[in-house]
Amino acid sequence: MKIAVCVRRTPSTETKIGIGGDGRSIDPSGVSYILNPYDEFAIEEAVRTKEAHGGEVVAITVDGADASKDIKKALAMGVDTAIRIDPPADADSAAIAGALAEALRDVGPDIVFCGKMAVDEQDFQVPLRVATMLEMPAVTFVTKFEVNDGTARATAETELGQTVYESPLPVLVAVEKGINEPRKTGIKDIMAAKKKPLDERAAPAIAAKVAVTKLELPPEKQGGKIVGEGVDAVPELLRLLREEAKAL
Amino acid sequence: MPSNDVLAILEFRGGQVTKAGPEVLGQARRLADTLGGAVHAFLYGEGANGAAAALGGYGVTKAYVADSPAFAAYNGGLVARAAKDAVAACDPRLVLLAATSPGKDLGPRIAASLDAGLAVDCTAIDIDGDALTAVRPVYAGKANQSIRIAAAPFVASIRPNVFPPAEAGAGDAEVVALDTAAAEGETRIKVAEVAPRETGKVELTEADVIVSGGRGLKGPEHFHLVEELAEALGAAVGASRAVVDAGWRPHSEQVGQTGKTVSPNLYFACGISGAIQHVAGMSSSKCIVAINKDPEASIFKLADYGVVGDVFEVLPALTEQIRALKG
Incomplete structure (x- = not known):
């Protein structure tokens, strides 16, 4: 089985965000990057599917050369090969999806795994754009996945409840937290990852559709009022919630 | 055109x-x-x-x-x-x-x-x-x-x-x-089964009031304190990443950057310290109440109303008085 997984890195979720000099992006100083947490679930699911059914897993990222540490992590987790595509200039989600779709056409995967979103931009676009461009059935918010005799079965979990979808292959699956527990990698895995092939490609010429014009911090919330200590503070808290905040 | x-x-x-x-x-x-x-x-x-x-x-x-x-x-x-x-x-x-x-x-x-x-x-x-x-x-x-x-x-x-x-x-x-x-x-993909959300249970992202619990609850066996307050308020139950990762609560209840972003009218953070990634998911709540025994907890800087105290004492008192209020 040929399995692809789309990944990228994001600033760590513990990062305090500052605005960069261009006023449109974050201040990169002091920011540490991690694999997008949802993409880690996607990698784990891809590797588990390979372990159950055989085949190989290719990870694809559209990111600059400094993303290589994060690609190595995917390879250490059990991905077999990786493709890194330089991002098109001012790339938005549509351009990144376009670059991924182009690469995926060559790969010809049976299953494409993605994270449901990246925790920085949080725009949920890339997986479903890729699927639409490739005319591939797709499910997102997936918390359970299995494939048997060429049919994929994916459970999506949202505010609507649980919905189980069945699809022929190829299929794109965008995963939600809870689908699995990503494996820890050891020294041996990291050493093995160094020997795995990484195919680096130039940026495709794809124009962005959405331009970021400004990035701002939200107005600081003025909290800090301490009502009191322990159970004695409860009546006053309730009075404030009713009379001042009118929240009860 | x-x-x-x-x-x-x-x-x-x-x-x-x-x-x-x-x-x-x-x-x-x-x-x-x-x-x-x-x-x-x-x-x-x-x-x-x-x-x-x-x-x-x-x-x-x-x-x-x-x-x-x-x-x-x-x-x-x-x-x-x-x-x-x-x-x-x-x-x-x-x-x-x-x-x-x-x-x-x-x-x-x-x-x-x-x-x-x-x-x-x-x-x-x-x-x-x-x-x-x-x-x-x-x-x-x-x-x-x-x-x-x-x-x-x-x-x-x-x-x-x-x-x-x-x-x-x-x-x-x-x-x-x-x-x-x-x-x-x-359409090649088909719906095989549907299990709708339990009716009566308030969904986090749609809730007007949310009561969230964190590590201060000390164990999953104490989360009933959060659930009882939520029930008294007609609120949804939320959780911090720490308690979800520890397996105390399902991921569907997680509020934060790797969970749900919520903006209810009223948010109770109970035994939650206020890690950046949690705050990111709830800071747009209209009114925030924090209950934590550590007066230095960063959640108090964000909260409109803070109570410094033990959740094991404050939550039952709060639940009881809200029940009395709602009669």
Whole structure:
């Protein structure tokens, strides 16, 4: 089985965000990057599917050369090969999806795994754009996945409840937290990852559709009022919630 | 060249247009007025035909309806395929939908099929000359991003609970029942089973009040204190990442950057220290109450009202007094 997984890195979720000099992006100083947490679930699911059914897993990222540490992590987790595509200039989600779709056409995967979103931009676009461009059935918010005799079965979990979808292959699956527990990698895995092939490609010429014009911090919330200590503070808290905040 | 019209995508479920529908229709009307165009609607769901004409009361001119048993449960590929027929019929400048879970699934499918730019989860949206401008929270609300899409058609989704719902007036829309046979035939993915959400249980992202618990609860066996307060308030239960990762609570309850972003009217943070990634998911709550025994906990800097105290004492007292209050 040929399995692809789309990944990228994001600033760590513990990062305090500052605005960069261009006023449109974050201040990169002091920011540490991690694999997008949802993409880690996607990698784990891809590797588990390979372990159950055989085949190989290719990870694809559209990111600059400094993303290589994060690609190595995917390879250490059990991905077999990786493709890194330089991002098109001012790339938005549509351009990144376009670059991924182009690469995926060559790969010809049976299953494409993605994270449901990246925790920085949080725009949920890339997986479903890729699927639409490739005319591939797709499910997102997936918390359970299995494939048997060429049919994929994916459970999506949202505010609507649980919905189980069945699809022929190829299929794109965008995963939600809870689908699995990503494996820890050891020294041996990291050493093995160094020997795995990484195919680096130039940026495709794809124009962005959405331009970021400004990035701002939200107005600081003025909290800090301490009502009191322990159970004695409860009546006053309730009075404030009713009379001042009118929240009860 | 697209028309100056706006197409509002609306979901019909549980016998009615969903809660976010009137919010979408309100913005659709406002933006269509700016453009000098009409508002049309694409309404999908089993039984939707019966609700379509009344959309005229929201100023909808034509209501395109996808209504068959295949639309009983949400199937993104199918809905996107049917929406394509509505888009082809009215050639809108803007397709507008709500950034609910179905909307987050549907928006990119429609945008990709139109080769259009998509603004996701907007908290402000406008037409500026030939362009669409919008503001959207990123990094789970740690920052706001202003964006611009220069070329029409545009697709945009608005964050639920942010924009005022439009008021229904009188009037009938012209109902166009779409033939969904072709869409159903072309859709390879099928819904095999549906387990709807437990009724009576309040969903986090839709809740007016949320009570969240963190590591201060010391173990899953103590979470009943949070649940009882939530029940007394008619609130949803949330959790910090620490307790979800520890396996005390399901991930569906997690509030934060790797969980849900919520903005209820009232948020109780119980035994939660206020890690950046948690705060990111709830800082836009209108009123925040923090209960924590550590007076230095960073959650107090954010909270409108803080109580320094042990959750094991404060929560039962709070629950009891709220029950008495609600009689």
